[in-house]
Amino acid sequence: MTDLAQSQSFYxxxxxxxxxxxxxxxxxxxxxxxxxxxxxxxxDDFPKTAFTQGGAILERHGARGTYYTASKLxxxxxxxxxxxxxxxxxxAHRGGHEIACHTYSHLRCSEADEPALVSEVRSNAAGxxxxxxxxxPRNFAFPYGATSPTARHVLKRYYASCRGIQPxxxxxxxxxxxxxxxxxYAGTFDEARMRALxxxxxxxxxxxxxxxxxxxxxxxxYGCTPQQWEAVVSYAARTSPVxxxxxxxxxxxxxxxxxx
Numbered sequence: 001m002t003d004l005a006q007s008q009s010f011y012x013x014x015x016x017x018x019x020x021x022x023x024x025x026x027x028x029x030x031x032x033x034x035x036x037x038x039x040x041x042x043x044d045d046f047p048k049t050a051f052t053q054g055g056a057i058l059e060r061h062g063a064r065g066t067y068y069t070a071s072k073l074x075x076x077x078x079x080x081x082x083x084x085x086x087x088x089x090x091x092a093h094r095g096g097h098e099i100a101c102h103t104y105s106h107l108r109c110s111e112a113d114e115p116a117l118v119s120e121v122r123s124n125a126a127g128x129x130x131x132x133x134x135x136x137p138r139n140f141a142f143p144y145g146a147t148s149p150t151a152r153h154v155l156k157r158y159y160a161s162c163r164g165i166q167p168x169x170x171x172x173x174x175x176x177x178x179x180x181x182x183x184x185y186a187g188t189f190d191e192a193r194m195r196a197l198x199x200x201x202x203x204x205x206x207x208x209x210x211x212x213x214x215x216x217x218x219x220x221x222y223g224c225t226p227q228q229w230e231a232v233v234s235y236a237a238r239t240s241p242v243x244x245x246x247x248x249x250x251x252x253x254x255x256x257x258x259x260x
Contacts, residue, residue: 037202037240038248040209041233042066042163042181044102044141044222045073046084047214051092053226054215057233059095063242067092068102068141068163071127080214080222086131093132098244101125101137101159109155110146117154138256139163139245141211142178152177160249160256163209169197171206176254179245181209184232186224194232198239207248208240 041058043050046069058065073083084092093099103109104123107116125136138160142151145165155162161176168180182197194210201208210232214223236242249256 034205034207034241034248034251037198037205038207039198039201039236039240039242040066040207040245040248041236041242042068042100042141042209042211042245044068044143044211044213045070045080045106046088046102047080047223048082048084048088049214049216049223050212051084051088051097054212054229055092055095055097057215057226057230058097058242061233061237061242063233063237064096064098064244066098066100066139066245068100069124069128069137070102070104070106070143071124071131072105074127074131080220081216089128089131093135098139098246099128099132099135099137100139100141100245101128102141102143106143108144108146109142109151110148112151114150114154117151118158121155121158136258139249147178158257160254161245163211163245165211169201169204169206169208171204176249179207179209181211183222184210184212184224184228185222186219186228187221189224189228191228191231195235198232198236202240209245 043054043065046067055065075085076083089099101121101124103120104127107120109117128137129135140155140159141163147164156177162178163181164178166180167182170180197208212224214220215226215229217225219225
């Protein structure tokens, strides 16, 4: 068995265990999510190019994305290049994109206790609301994909959904505390595989989430080129509805909790 097949087998088993556990605990099930499948494109950390390049590509195809934002990082420069500034945040919001939460300081949630997690989400909500008056993020993604039972338990009380980085199509999952997603990274990019995932999602009536960071001609290891992003977005838009996470969550009837 190849490494890829072994990995897929592991996640198949993990999904079955989670589903059975959810049934045992009486948690609500998400079944066939969308008749022809639905797709969301998301960005972590919000590099400026995620909006100027990645967002522009989405908009050309009549779609909008979800930007998981750590407000302490506004105006900073790091391994992903220049991150968003306040006007980027406002412009993305005005343009119909979703501004979601990625903790305030890009905290590794797997290493945090409940008070630290609550402080982070409160601070991030305040930081985002100060830039976009009155806006409070309702969906979340774990920085680094680092989660834990404590983090999932705490954060699902405050967010309608939490997105991780485990690969998979969201279908018949116990809850929305750790949504599956696939990366779009230049170093591992395989257009045929991306198309196959989109086709499979349509057959399964599922919810397929993609994520990346920067979108530029010379991307970081955690980003992709505009041409790669265009290839995935254009095929998705021809195949299925493309919606921000908030719109899928709303259509599913998942309640949006309020921050403490």
